[in-house]
Amino acid sequence: MTVPPLSATTEPYQATTADPTPVSPRQRTDPRLVVSLILRKLGGAAFVVWAAASLTFLMQALLPGDRATMLLNQQTGQVQERSAEELAPINEMFGFTDPLLVQYLSFLGGLLRGDLGVSYQLLQPVTTVIGDQIAPTVILTFSSLVVAWVIALVLLVLTARRVGWVSRLFSGLEAAAAALPQYWLGIILLVVFALGLGLFPVVGGEGPLGLVLPALTLGLPLAGFLGQTMRAEFERTLDEPFVLTARARGMSDTGVRIRHVLRHALLPGLTLTGWAIGSLFSGAVIAENVFSRPGLGGVLVDAVNGRDLPVVCGVVMLVALIYVIANLVVDTAYVLVDPRLKLTH
Template sequence: MTRVARAVLHRLGGAVLVLWGAATLGFLALHLVPGDPVSTLLGGSVTTGSAAVRAEITREFGLDRPLFAQYLTYLGRLLGGDLGRSYQQQQPVSRIIGEQLGPTAALALTAFGLILLFALVSAVTTAGRRRAVRGAASGAELLAISTPPFWLGVLLLTLFSFHLRLFPVAGAQGWESLVLPAVTLAVPFGSLLSQVLREGLESALHEPFALTARSRGIGPLALRGRHALRHALVPAVTLGGWL
């Protein structure tokens, strides 16, 4: 077996163990919370004290079986792709998740595109500039990183939806509905990525290759975009994958 194959199998084995551990903790959490699973499912329902309802739920979810048997059934269903049925919405969990995959992917991709655009423009245009310019950009980014996204979202809704009426408040009404949620996600994460990218650019601009490029008459913006950016992208790509 080659070294690469062993490394891939090692990573896959680790992933399987993580998924098994997460599934096991999820199963145990329902049984370790105060009270019993039936009371947890019923919540504050007025029928909580009904013996008939409690017996029906116990039978439906197999809670009258031994705990280990419940655990094996739970793992078997997960391996078969059965995520169970939502007690509140009375639908299969896989269907509920599937209905949200498209909008979630659209929002995530749009936000990530804005993150990359913001980080590249901010870092490339401010790296290597005067201290006042870099300080102002870093201060604004630090403020954006420190701003809670839910609060930023409320501010954007108040200004652009309620007052200016440029974007819808809620719903899925085309690309207009994506703008405010995507910007809300992109501002703090884009600021974080911009700081990492600017630091990499600052270091790259002091490397010998930068001096050689300057001696050949390359302008500051071309030096950053065509040469220094390649060296600065390594930590930014790592952070971008996490984002």
């Protein structure tokens, strides 16, 4: 078969079993495809945020009992019936007596302005309450994500399709790690490495040392889940013709795994990363309480115990927003890893 010469502006393309659909350079770079993808994803993200906002509003509006009475009782520390005169200032401040539709529209308007309401307990803007404690939680979340990916990728490259028992052993360990309850794992790590061996601080802990055990608490189960998700694709890709060609050209086994196979195995893991960030962010609440770390964990626990619904709803909205943003970033990374996905999107 005669291969036509390539022009200066045309990139060579080789179709393989793992790459069945040829994509022209024009399709890979057509800005209309990118704009269409972004608009669809932004529309889906807006719907998720709206749904989360509506649910958080209903959590407050449909709570049994009078919200003004509950708020006044929390402020005074006394549980008793309140007169209309006592409740009037609170109802006027928070708009509790307005029609439900008016409250809903006011709530959505506040969200568009970045206003999540006022904390019932602290009488401070919810954005201030959350903003004061969000940094430690964000640091813990992304540290855990890095830990999970590093562990998953290292074990995958070193153990996939090795001697039979090695691959089966680590596959089983990944499954076991994925099933570990975070609260139980955190307590075990705390007892063994902090109380027993004294390698890490028991309570709180500033700096990198104080971050190690909480990050492992969240990262180990996710590493097992990512490893299980990517292992099958990694081992399947090892049998592809382009991998055999790379070996025939003298490339080392480790080089083949890292340069050629790993890229294909990343796609299933990237699919889960958006979900994983939201899961880690909410799981940070558990880790922060186990290790007595500052962050949104303590804020949320105090808000739930004190029935401070604006703060609870603010944290829920924040988790939803982080989930949406993370998934948008993951979709973009998908296209960068495999440009053909622009067409399927």
